[in-house]
Structure formats: structure tokens, C-alpha cells
Amino acid sequence: MSSTQHILSIKGLEKSYGSLHVLKGIDLDINAGEVVALIGPSGSGKSTLIRCLNVMETRSGGDILFKGNPIGHKFKGRDGKLGIGELRRNVGMVFQHFNLFPHKTVIENVTEGPIVVLKEDKTKAEAHAMELLASVGLAEKRDSYPSQLSGGQKQRVAIARALAMKPEVMLFDEVTSALDPELVGEVLNVVRKLADDGMTMVIVTHEMAFAADVADRVLFLDEGKVAVQGTAAEVIHNPQQERLKGFLARYHA
């Protein structure tokens, strides 16, 4: 395996819901340590795209490769293809609506994956979970239930929960869209810190200033295709295309 190999690649990705063609042949190679931001109007397919990356959505066509290994359609790998389970162990995801487990405490939420999936020892999993909770500023909430947390706190726990699996890639699907404006900053700070630490990330976001700040590469999706791609400076600060200009004008980025 060469050092220049892409950590996650998609080739000719297609997705349809019945007659609705959402993704129309997307190609994307993500390098280790790279931060890729997906922007675009609603319905452009950016959420569908990121959800295909860990097979939350089943693709209609095309290939997904993790470190050069094609991903199959089954939970377990077979016929030379990597299983979806294997992929998800290495690719963490954070959702718009947090989706914390309401019947488990904060620390149980964070240790659930390592203990159940990675078969980690409970003491070890809890020690790691406490480090992660401390890094998102929520160590003192370890025994709280999700219902006792604010939206921003819930989302930070959700990030810690995904990181507890020690993923090589993190997917962020509009993680601040359900938050009150004053809580957005605390979550973005955590994501920014991860970017600084060199985590490979794909981020779907409506926060243009944030995307411009953290992303190495920005993709503008429009009608199921990558319409524009480039550095933040090129795409967000100096747009050339009319569609993109029109889209960005709404954000005063």
C-alpha cells in the first residue's frame, strides 16, 4: 500500500430513490488528513453523498473504496470485498439530530461502541471515553442522561461517541443545523480542533465561514453532481460560476 493511496474513494457513485435521481455519477478521492467540505443548496445531494460514504444509504451504482479495498453490500466482507461493518469501524459519523442513546448515560453512550463492537475491556473503554469527554469539555457530565444536556452538549457527546471507535475518517452531516445559534460555536470549535489534529474529515455544512476556515477542499454540489471543486479560497472567497455565486450570496460568506 503506497503512502499516496487515498483513504476513501468513490467512483461513479449513483443514487436514485425510485425515479428521483439524486446522485449522478460522483467521483471523489479523499487523502489522509484532508478536510473536505460539501456545500450546496438543499436537494443538491450532499447529505445523500455523505451518507453513502458509510453506507447509511445503499448506493444504486458505482464503487466505494476504503484504502483501495472495494466495499461490498453485506455487513460482513465476502468475495474479496470489505464488509460494511468493517468500513463503519473505521469511519465515524455525527448526525444533525445527535441521535444519542436516551436510555444510556453520557459515558455509556461513548463506551457502547468500543465495548460492544470492538470488544474492548470496560475499564479501558471508560478511561478512553473520559479522555474524549474531557477533550470536548464534558467530563463532569459523565453520568448525566442525554435529556439533561443542551443541544450543543449532546452534539459534543455524539462526537466523542464517534471518536471512541478510533476512526480514521469522520463524517459530519450538518452537525450544527439543529442547534440554537449561540450553541453552534462550541460544536464547531470541537470540529476545528479535530481538523487541527489531522483527522480526515468530510463535512456537510451550511456554515460557510467555518467551511472556508477548516476545509482543505470545498465541493459545491448542484443537482446531484460536483459542480465546482477547489480550495476554500477558490470556491468560497472567489466564486466564478453564476450558480455558486447565487448560492453563496445568501450566506454573505
Place this chain on the structure above:
Amino acid sequence: MYSWDFYPILQSTDLLLHGLWLTFEYAAGSIFFGIIIGLIACYCRLSRYKVLNAIARIYLELFRCTPLLVQVLWFYYAFPMLIGINIDNQVAAILALSLYVGSFYAEIFRGGVKAVDSGQHEAASALAMSQSQLMWRIIVPQAGKKMLPAFINQSVIQVKNTSLASVISVAELSYMAAVVNGETYRPLESYSTVAILYFILIFPLTQFADRFEKYLARFD
């Protein structure tokens, strides 16, 4: 003005207590088997396999859409007449009661599973949990909480439904009420006593359910 006299009833206390015990046994037994049947039927209903799904549907609709009284009588007469096996009235009663309540439980369980937010399924999947891990660790505990009121409600109805076993001479509480009435000619006292005994059996159940529901909801 009617003059109440419970003295003759008190002399039949042993009969009534025996009936009460049998009612408890039939209720507990049919609820126990009903849960197992309900879980299996619910699993089939949620399954991707069309055959399992169809079998579960047929079972559910047959038992939900016919009266329990008819089912009890049917099981009692059907086995000897159709396959030449004599089953005693107790077996026929527990069979009918269990299958009947199981059909309702199955739909209650299914409703509980469906009521869990799809985001829970996604979050557990994203952690690379297998289907059975996410079902048992994430979905079922939350579904259990959501379906508890309906489950208790159906179980309370089930305790009372055991009285229908009296039509095939199972000597449970209602049957004993008729026996005591026959001996004492005191229908009002006989049935009042039996009503009180049913109440004593069921009231703690509803109280426990209320408390348990509050306990489960403490962090909602």
C-alpha cells in the same frame, strides 16, 4: 330494601380461593406463553421474508378478529373431532388464552419497535453494530418503554379474560362464583365477592405499572 348476607359465601371461602388461585395461574401462564408467541409473531412481522410475514399476518388476523369465547370453545371441541386427540379443558383453555393474547402482544411489540426514532437505528449502525446488537442493546430497551402502557393494559384485560375458560368448566374464579351461587342462592353476594377478588388481583398490577412507568420516564 335488600338485606345483604355474606355469611353463606364465607362458608365457601376455600372454593373461591381455589378459583382465585386458578385464575392467577391461567393469567400468569397465558401471559407468559403469550409473550413468547407475541415475540415470535412480531419478529416474523418485522422480517424481510415474505413467507414468515404472511404466516404471522394470518395468525394475527384470525385471533384478533374472532371472539375469545368462540376460540376457547373451538379448541375444546376441535382437537377431539378433527384429529381424534382428546385434550382436557385446561389445555384447551391455556392454548386459546395464550394464542389470543399473543396476537395482541405481537402488534404491541411491533408498535413499540416502530415508535423508536430511526436516528437510533442509524447511530447504532454508524458504530458498526450488527443487526442483532443494535436490536437488543438499542432498539428493544427503548421500544419496551414505549409499549409498556399498552402491554399492561392488554395484560389487565387478559386477567379478566380468563373468566371465559369457565364455559369449558375450568374451575377458575368465575366458575366458582357460579358454583357458590348454586349452593347459596345468593347471586348478589356471590358475584360481589368475586368482583372484589378480581379487583384485589388486578389493582396492584395497575399500580405497579404506573410506578414503573414513572421510574422509566425519570430521565426523559
